[in-house]
Amino acid sequence: MIKFILNNKNIETSAPPGMTLLDFVRYHQHLTGTKVGCNEGDCGACTMLIGELKNNELQYSSLTSCLTPLGNVHGKHVVTIEGLNMEGLNPIQQAMYDESATQCGFCTPGFVVSLAGFCLSNKTATAQNAVAHIDGNICRCTGYKSIERAAGKVAQLMQTRHQEEPATFVAEQKILPHWFATIKQKLYALQTELNGQLHTTPATEWVGGGTDVYVQKHDVMQSADIRFLLHDERLKGITQKDNRCIIGASATVTELSESPVLQHYFPRLAEHIKLVSSTPIRNIATVGGNLINASPIGDLTIFLLALDATLVFSNGEQTHELPLRQLYKGYKTLDKQPEEHLESISFELPGVNTYFNFEKVSKRTNLDIASVNTAICLTMQGDIIQHVRISAGGVAPVPKLLDKTNAFLKGKLVTDPTIAEAIAIAQTEISPISDARGTDEYKRLLLSQLIKAHFITVAENAIRYLL
Numbered sequence: 001m002i003k004f005i006l007n008n009k010n011i012e013t014s015a016p017p018g019m020t021l022l023d024f025v026r027y028h029q030h031l032t033g034t035k036v037g038c039n040e041g042d043c044g045a046c047t048m049l050i051g052e053l054k055n056n057e058l059q060y061s062s063l064t065s066c067l068t069p070l071g072n073v074h075g076k077h078v079v080t081i082e083g084l085n086m087e088g089l090n091p092i093q094q095a096m097y098d099e100s101a102t103q104c105g106f107c108t109p110g111f112v113v114s115l116a117g118f119c120l121s122n123k124t125a126t127a128q129n130a131v132a133h134i135d136g137n138i139c140r141c142t143g144y145k146s147i148e149r150a151a152g153k154v155a156q157l158m159q160t161r162h163q164e165e166p167a168t169f170v171a172e173q174k175i176l177p178h179w180f181a182t183i184k185q186k187l188y189a190l191q192t193e194l195n196g197q198l199h200t201t202p203a204t205e206w207v208g209g210g211t212d213v214y215v216q217k218h219d220v221m222q223s224a225d226i227r228f229l230l231h232d233e234r235l236k237g238i239t240q241k242d243n244r245c246i247i248g249a250s251a252t253v254t255e256l257s258e259s260p261v262l263q264h265y266f267p268r269l270a271e272h273i274k275l276v277s278s279t280p281i282r283n284i285a286t287v288g289g290n291l292i293n294a295s296p297i298g299d300l301t302i303f304l305l306a307l308d309a310t311l312v313f314s315n316g317e318q319t320h321e322l323p324l325r326q327l328y329k330g331y332k333t334l335d336k337q338p339e340e341h342l343e344s345i346s347f348e349l350p351g352v353n354t355y356f357n358f359e360k361v362s363k364r365t366n367l368d369i370a371s372v373n374t375a376i377c378l379t380m381q382g383d384i385i386q387h388v389r390i391s392a393g394g395v396a397p398v399p400k401l402l403d404k405t406n407a408f409l410k411g412k413l414v415t416d417p418t419i420a421e422a423i424a425i426a427q428t429e430i431s432p433i434s435d436a437r438g439t440d441e442y443k444r445l446l447l448s449q450l451i452k453a454h455f456i457t458v459a460e461n462a463i464r465y466l467l
Contacts, residue, residue: 003194004073005186006031007083008179017071017228018205018221020214021063022046024070025080033081033109034065040215041067041281042367044137047110049117051077051167051183052231053191058167058184060120061254061283062113062136067214068284069207069221071228075194077183081109084116084176091175092116095153103141110137111147114280115154119175120166125158127151135366136278203227206341208250208286211277212293227341230286235343238262243349249288249342253277253300256287265349272358275299278367288342291324294332296400297370297393303358305391305401306375307347313340328398353386354379355458359450363437370394371437372446376454385409390454394437395430395447402426419455423448 003012006029015024025031025048037045041064050073051060060079084090089097092115102108111134118133130151139147161169171181205224207213214221229235235250238259245261256262257273266272276282276299290300291311301324309324313336322335324345329335350356358375362368372394379387388409390402405426412418432443 002070002074003190004075005077005183005190007079008177010186010190013070015070016223017069017074018207018224018226019070020066020218020222021048021068021070021073021078022065023222025065025078031080031082034113035106035109036066037106039066039218041136041211041277042138043107044110044114044134044278044280045107047113047137047280049077049079049113049120051079051120051187053184053187058165058187060117060167062117062133062280063284064136064211064280067210067281069210069214069226069228071207071226072210072230072284074228075187075190075231077187079113079116081113084112086174086177090177091157092119092150092154095150095157096147099146099150099153101142101146101150107137107139107141111139115151116176118151118154119158119170120180122166125155125161127155130155133279136280138367208289209252209281209284210289211281211285212289212295229288229341230284235288240349243351244346245349246344246346247287248344250286251288253282253285253287253290254279256300257282261349266356268357272303274366275358275360281367287345291327291345292334292342294328294334294398295393296331296396296398297373298399299358299360299370299373299393301399302373302375302391302393304345304347305399306356306358306377306389308377308389309345309347311342312344312346314343315339315341319343325401331397350377351379353381357454357457359453361446361450369437372432372443372450374447374450374454376451376458378454378458380414380458383413385412385414390426390451392426392430392447392450395432395443397431400430402429404429414455414459419452423451426451 001014035045037043046064046066047062048065049060050063051058092112096102114134114137118130123129131148157175167180170176171178203225205226207226208229229250232250236248238251239246240261253276262269287300290298304324311322311324312319327335355378360370360373362370374392377389388406392400405422408425409422432440434440
């Protein structure tokens with residue numbers, strides 16, 4: 001039995017836990033304001049909010065309900081566009097109206113919900129942060145400038161909030177319905193009732209955020225027996241132990257971007273993470289899911305290959321370690337047993353003379369799958385390359401560590417001829433195919449250019465450090 005709060009209503013349902021939240025809300029609760037768009041997490045028409053208690057705080061995040069199984073909202077608060085309705089337009093809707101930020105209206109519920117998520121967050125009340133909250137919503141009519149102006153007005157609504165909890169503030173200021181101020185206590189009561197238990201069943205499928213598996217196997221997952229991992233606290237957390245970073249397999253991409261540990265050691269982390277999908281996807285996509293999905297262009301996989309990550313697998317009784325570079329045996333083929341699941345990922349944190357960079361090219365700059373992506377982790381001793389790992393995606397059946405290129409570069413002086421020869425060696429290691437994301441020739445060209453971009457960026461960072 002799945003229990004959660006839907007807007008201001010307690011829900012208890014025996015619907016299949018693998019059913020998507022979107023289908024449950026529209027076809028079982030008959031709340032049709034949330035729209036069915038792409039069913040792949042790209043358009044944002046299905047955006048909802050999920051609220052949960054973290055460290056005694058009520059925190060909300062947006063998600064794509066077309067890719068979210070019911071089991072992942074067990075014990076949480078779910079907000080749809082109907083849950084934002086007040087007498088007349090609420091101030092967010094009024095801002096959209098005033099700025100002519102809607103035409104056909106199909107995308108509008110998603111934009112309003114995302115902006116409500118901004119109002120329910122602890123982010124500083126700036127127009128830039130408000131716009132960032134709608135980076136997963138697509139509009140085909142307005143050209144976005146009117147929506148950006150509306151987002152700016154919404155940011156102004158929040159500028160008088162100081163230390164108040166966001167949900168309390170928006171209720172008191174009549175930005176959102178008054179009952180938002182009661183949700184924290186209702187979640188405490190629900191948490192006590194559930195006693196922290198996860199919704200589990202005998203599993204044939206293991207699901208983190210579901211952001212890829214529900215695209216690939218949507219119909220199969222509706223009736224599958226699923227073990228839900230997204231909110232399993234045993235698989236969460238990002239910590240530092242000595243000089244290593246340890247990431248729980250169910251940590252989300254958003255949690256990576258907000259980690260003080262990673263922000264300290266990777267100063268350009270925000271720029272890199274921005275290239276990984278959109279806010280609603282990053283809020284639910286897990287690190288472990290990205291690795292086990294085994295996509296040849298998985299962004300986090302390419303990150304972690306360059307960092308020489310080590311994985312810890314468990315079968316429930318025993319654990320064992322495996323270098324990430326040994327995980328992929330062929331296309332979508334993993335060196336793991338069916339009964340094993342990924343528990344954690346760890347890697348050595350970069351030192352003073354070690355530089356990391358990530359590059360990605362896709363048809364759209366943001367919210368798109370890579371044509372080619374690549375990362376570098378480079379340790380320098382003066383002008384000499386002491387150690388280097390370059391990884392690349394989109395150029396082979398598996399996420400690729402460029403072993404021959406890396407071996408060639410070790411001990412070399414960084415010069416234009418050295419980089420040119422390294423690129424030539426890299427071309428012998430890859431086997432891209434022509435597909436919807438580009439021809440094989442195009443992907444070869446991209447990798448060459450991105451390797452150059454790595455060394456340009458590393459040189460800039462090294463000079464900045466010396467200054």
